[in-house]
Amino acid sequence: MTKMTMVQALNLALRQEMKNDDGVIVMGEDVGVDGGVFRVTDALIDQFGEDRVLDTPLAETAIVGMAIGMAVYGLKPVCEIQFSGFSYQNFHQIENHAARLRWRSQGRFNVPMVMRTPYGGGVRALEHHSESREVYWAHTPGLKMVIPSGPRNARALLVSAIRDPDPVIFYEPKAIYRAFREEVPEKEEVMPIGKSQIVREGGDLTMISYGAMMRPTLEAAAELKEKDGVEAEVIDLLTIAPLDDELFVQSVQKTGRAVVVHEAPRSFGPAAEIITRLMEKAFYYLEVPIERVTGFDINMPLFSREKAYLPDAKRILRAANKVLTT
Amino acid sequence: MTKMTMVQALNLALRQEMKNDDGVIVMGEDVGVDGGVFRVTDALIDQFGEDRVLDTPLAETAIVGMAIGMAVYGLKPVCEIQFSGFSYQNFHQIENHAARLRWRSQGRFNVPMVMRTPYGGGVRALEHHSESREVYWAHTPGLKMVIPSGPRNARALLVSAIRDPDPVIFYEPKAIYRAFREEVPEKEEVMPIGKSQIVREGGDLTMISYGAMMRPTLEAAAELKEKDGVEAEVIDLLTIAPLDDELFVQSVQKTGRAVVVHEAPRSFGPAAEIITRLMEKAFYYLEVPIERVTGFDINMPLFSREKAYLPDAKRILRAANKVLTT
Amino acid sequence: MPRKEISIPDKIEHISILNEEGELDKALEPDIPEDLLLRLFRAMLLGRKFDERLLNLQRQGRIGTFAPTNGQEAAHLGAAAALLPSDWFVPAFRETAAEIWRGRTLESVIIYYNGFNEGVDIPEDSNDFPVSVPVGSQIIHAVGLAWAARYRQKDDVAMVFFGDGATSEGDFHEGLNFASVFQTPVIFVCQNNHWAISMPRSKQTRSKTLAQKALAYGMPGIQVDGNDILAVYAAAQEAVNRARSGGGPTLIECVTYRMAVHTTADDPKRYRTEEEVEQWKKRDPIIRFQKYLIDKGVLSENKIAGLDSEVEEEIQSAIDRAEAHMKTLGDPIDMFKHTYAEMPPFLKEQKEAFARELAERGEEKNHD
Amino acid sequence: MPRKEISIPDKIEHISILNEEGELDKALEPDIPEDLLLRLFRAMLLGRKFDERLLNLQRQGRIGTFAPTNGQEAAHLGAAAALLPSDWFVPAFRETAAEIWRGRTLESVIIYYNGFNEGVDIPEDSNDFPVSVPVGSQIIHAVGLAWAARYRQKDDVAMVFFGDGATSEGDFHEGLNFASVFQTPVIFVCQNNHWAISMPRSKQTRSKTLAQKALAYGMPGIQVDGNDILAVYAAAQEAVNRARSGGGPTLIECVTYRMAVHTTADDPKRYRTEEEVEQWKKRDPIIRFQKYLIDKGVLSENKIAGLDSEVEEEIQSAIDRAEAHMKTLGDPIDMFKHTYAEMPPFLKEQKEAFARELAERGEEKNHD
Numbered sequence A, B: 001m002t003k004m005t006m007v008q009a010l011n012l013a014l015r016q017e018m019k020n021d022d023g024v025i026v027m028g029e030d031v032g033v034d035g036g037v038f039r040v041t042d043a044l045i046d047q048f049g050e051d052r053v054l055d056t057p058l059a060e061t062a063i064v065g066m067a068i069g070m071a072v073y074g075l076k077p078v079c080e081i082q083f084s085g086f087s088y089q090n091f092h093q094i095e096n097h098a099a100r101l102r103w104r105s106q107g108r109f110n111v112p113m114v115m116r117t118p119y120g121g122g123v124r125a126l127e128h129h130s131e132s133r134e135v136y137w138a139h140t141p142g143l144k145m146v147i148p149s150g151p152r153n154a155r156a157l158l159v160s161a162i163r164d165p166d167p168v169i170f171y172e173p174k175a176i177y178r179a180f181r182e183e184v185p186e187k188e189e190v191m192p193i194g195k196s197q198i199v200r201e202g203g204d205l206t207m208i209s210y211g212a213m214m215r216p217t218l219e220a221a222a223e224l225k226e227k228d229g230v231e232a233e234v235i236d237l238l239t240i241a242p243l244d245d246e247l248f249v250q251s252v253q254k255t256g257r258a259v260v261v262h263e264a265p266r267s268f269g270p271a272a273e274i275i276t277r278l279m280e281k282a283f284y285y286l287e288v289p290i291e292r293v294t295g296f297d298i299n300m301p302l303f304s305r306e307k308a309y310l311p312d313a314k315r316i317l318r319a320a321n322k323v324l325t326t
Numbered sequence C, D: 001m002p003r004k005e006i007s008i009p010d011k012i013e014h015i016s017i018l019n020e021e022g023e024l025d026k027a028l029e030p031d032i033p034e035d036l037l038l039r040l041f042r043a044m045l046l047g048r049k050f051d052e053r054l055l056n057l058q059r060q061g062r063i064g065t066f067a068p069t070n071g072q073e074a075a076h077l078g079a080a081a082a083l084l085p086s087d088w089f090v091p092a093f094r095e096t097a098a099e100i101w102r103g104r105t106l107e108s109v110i111i112y113y114n115g116f117n118e119g120v121d122i123p124e125d126s127n128d129f130p131v132s133v134p135v136g137s138q139i140i141h142a143v144g145l146a147w148a149a150r151y152r153q154k155d156d157v158a159m160v161f162f163g164d165g166a167t168s169e170g171d172f173h174e175g176l177n178f179a180s181v182f183q184t185p186v187i188f189v190c191q192n193n194h195w196a197i198s199m200p201r202s203k204q205t206r207s208k209t210l211a212q213k214a215l216a217y218g219m220p221g222i223q224v225d226g227n228d229i230l231a232v233y234a235a236a237q238e239a240v241n242r243a244r245s246g247g248g249p250t251l252i253e254c255v256t257y258r259m260a261v262h263t264t265a266d267d268p269k270r271y272r273t274e275e276e277v278e279q280w281k282k283r284d285p286i287i288r289f290q291k292y293l294i295d296k297g298v299l300s301e302n303k304i305a306g307l308d309s310e311v312e313e314e315i316q317s318a319i320d321r322a323e324a325h326m327k328t329l330g331d332p333i334d335m336f337k338h339t340y341a342e343m344p345p346f347l348k349e350q351k352e353a354f355a356r357e358l359a360e361r362g363e364e365k366n367h368d
Ligand SMILES: Cc1ncc(C[n+]2csc(CCOP(=O)(O)OP(=O)(O)O)c2C)c(N)n1
Pocket: B029, B058, B060, B082, B086, B089, C094, C133, C134, C135, C136, C162, C163, C164, C165, C166, C167, C191, C193, C195, C196, C197, C258, C262
């Protein structure tokens, strides 16, 4: 196994899937010659040529719309939207078509495409480069929405997303593109879409998060143990839609206490759905109200204040302590 | 007072605001000569001329984008998107600009525009004409999102939306465009954005809804009273964002039981936020889990099955009874 | 280095072969086998009569809203006739005669316009898309299909339809640009029927023609008399051949007219005059083509009468079959189908809850 | 009625006035007062030196990512110089010299690129938009502004900037179409710098020029040598006059070159050759303009040296002021400002919770 960053691991996933299946086509702005602005598609064009790695004109609607046509034909396009802040340009193609063509054609066609896009704060980028708006996709019937939290699961989930017969929105937490390395096996590895994971076991409190927020969440969990001997169970959602509520419901049935963490704005955010599922399925086990630690209901500030905006271990700890002490 | 349909009441609001303020400009596809496909803008062009009522080319992005420019200049554009299913075409203009220009210009500019659009099922329309996706807007910081439930409040809220210094997404429940009439005073009437209303008082159960779903919700409430003597308190949200949680929190603190009703898909839907606010602010008052009665997580079926899809009084009653008897 | 005019390689041409009187420009007459001519005529007739019948059904409340095609038969049929069955056909929503030409059954149209998803019933061996309601959004799909065909070394082309209004959408622009940049084998057929609901073509854009929008993409653009099926066929044939042989995309503007309402929810009296409509009655594509065929000796009054009743019978029996079939389409629970390849757990829960509700409520909560 | 070519009313012209050698086409020389010529030269110099200095600061980690303008000064300054102060100026993100020309302070640029929202600091009497990052999205705003100006019977025009890449976006298409349909007084200035990050102009679209895209809207389009400030100014002046006098919009393509990186996060070595960049060094807009001004006798080597150090001082003191000012921009809680005219209750709760958190945590949770 080699230690890889998430960028390298994603590149490996693409490379291997392109090799396995000549229907896999990578497309987007600057994904070819330039290798992607974050280098996720680095050197794919050298190995697979211009016909498998398409540098497209600057038009998100057409990137996604063309991918829909290719996918219906039977190819497996993986299109990159350079930043999630520019995926709203193609929102209608996803809502009007990608999410519906299977249903609208009564199963005759399907859209096995992936829309990859970096999201979230933490890299001191320009405006529109740091938002987290996974709800737009997660609320849209017909879509799947996946968010990895580290190199290894990023690679395995991207492979699954490419093979999935339905359209998958694949949000890549850019804050951890290069923040750390993990062992990633050269040998093929897949992970099921629609399944979350317990990444730390514990019986005192359940912490639910995903993406780049897993790191501060785990930090907080470690500190809870260290300082107070509290055993937090930490769940990494991995898939946002369809949401795997079984695992976190079971966990909260055991702990009775929960904190949900995300960087997306709070109101109508992902935590609301998670908390509501817990209300529906674990109400009688809840000892105290569930806390959510989230971005605020404001535009993501420019980067000098992004750390202040983003949840960090301390903010998560405050919430955990509240849940533990009330 | 005259009895009016919602279409007539909205027309009255536009007419009066256009008269009051020559900065109010109505624009969109077929809003002029044709008077709007639902006739909400009927005959405005006769009274105010082509310069105040713009029939635009067929391009949602440009309609909204142009309105943004007009609003920054100081006008008050009210643009119509013919069906909410085509507002995703202009989603990026709203997200990238309308919702942000105040913040992005540090308060130097603001965007006092309204985007009106009919939404929801119930009129046996074609595909893409019946969805409810209020969450897309409600989750976006910087926007306000209003949904009236009858002619009178539609008129008063539209006037407030036009006068609001910030962009307002105004969803019009097309199922009740002409379904019933109400007395609407000729004299100006406004209602505050950001305030919900108790439309039926009761102490046994809180029912929270908005838009076209108010009717089946009130029907269910009436039947609860009639059949079982149950006093349901019914709340009409009216504004979805910013959400007025004070009223429904108070109500549930009194009743301990709640049902939330909407036609939008369930997962990551509006009910999730409402339920989460209740979790945060009324947890210790809750006797039983809150129920949500919603659309399903599927595409809105074509019209032969739309009644089956949409929540109705019976489905709401089932949920209410569950909440009352557990 | 004075101000100099830049010469643009692509020119915009106009083709007309059969004029309003049905007179032929011999020099341009395409070489179409008699059999195909007759099939096209029958398809136009069927399209027209079916459309009229649908309007009746709608007025009787026996179907829901739909978009009539009356007057535009030559435009969409002439273009579709230039395709091979294996080519990709991507309609907007006003190409019913061409959909039927390609193999869609009349009953599926009726079922669809009755609000049943089952009205989309695309055979496994068909490459036809279902109608697309969001204006202009389907254009780019054809580019993706065509790209994929070329990638798979198939010589399939894709043909996509849209209206004059659609040319204002960003999707039109992005789609045509991609097609030209990637030189995909795709034919863009714009049915310029002069109206986008209440918006006349003249206010939709200030360009003199829609065809010239091709110049923005360095793509050939051509305008044809869209009520002249020979002209449409000739232009489409040329574009299809160019595309199939690797010559890239073409934009074809078919100048035609929407004789009827936009949809059955529309009242054109609010925005256009009877005189304008009358003008266009004279340009009826069927009458013109019929005269040509009679002049050519492939059609007779007798034969026409025969076709008339044949087509009417076909329509009637389709209506009967559709109505019978719809009686079997009872189960509202079917709306949960086809959202994903495999139903995720939470959706299963919803479906089961709905099934319990249905059981409790009996027949009453059923489809309309 | 044979196939006939359709003649299109608008023609696409090219203007060049000062060639690469700085030689003048006397016939086309615009009549610019000496004072304005000198101010423009100084602005170009300031733009260039400020850009170079920003690059240094960025490499030292003293500012974040930014988009250099090096080589494009003539294109955006020449266009902006044709505006009145009261006109509307709508930039993309690569018009810094023009923003400064219009009155933006150097320190606000530095503060902005340091990730402080406070770097947007538009004076009350200015009609300048903040930079717009989503490519092409700002185009249509200018159309709305221009429409509103005309509606208010002001003779303000709006000028909007964007790159070659932006012409592929749907927003470009919809914006230009609306402008033409409504005949709004707006000038579309495309800085065709040959690259959209790694995508060369030649692959962005197959049209021979970007200017000819105007033909799709029945709008005048013109291509100018964008490294020739006289040509840009002349074209912009003409377009501004046309717009102001009710003649509607114009598309101007300024052919220029992005000499530096796309942004400081970019590595152009991955996609373009040094030779190409070298070619364009010879076409430097400042050198060319300088030669013209010297030839004309309004500039001397001496004066240039004086301007050089004046400009450098101006930049240094702006940096000092910016750095001092940023020390006062401590409070992260300010991020709650300006979301709405009035803060809604739930947001107030969030802000108060954040304030409590800050208080608890002391200085530690502060801005970077
Ligand atoms: C994106 C979008 N916007 C608006 C509509 C509503 N609408 C349906 S058809 C139509 C006019 C279409 O005009 P055109 O493209 O000329 O086609 P035609 O109806 O004339 O065939 C409009 C505005 C829609 N379906 N999709």
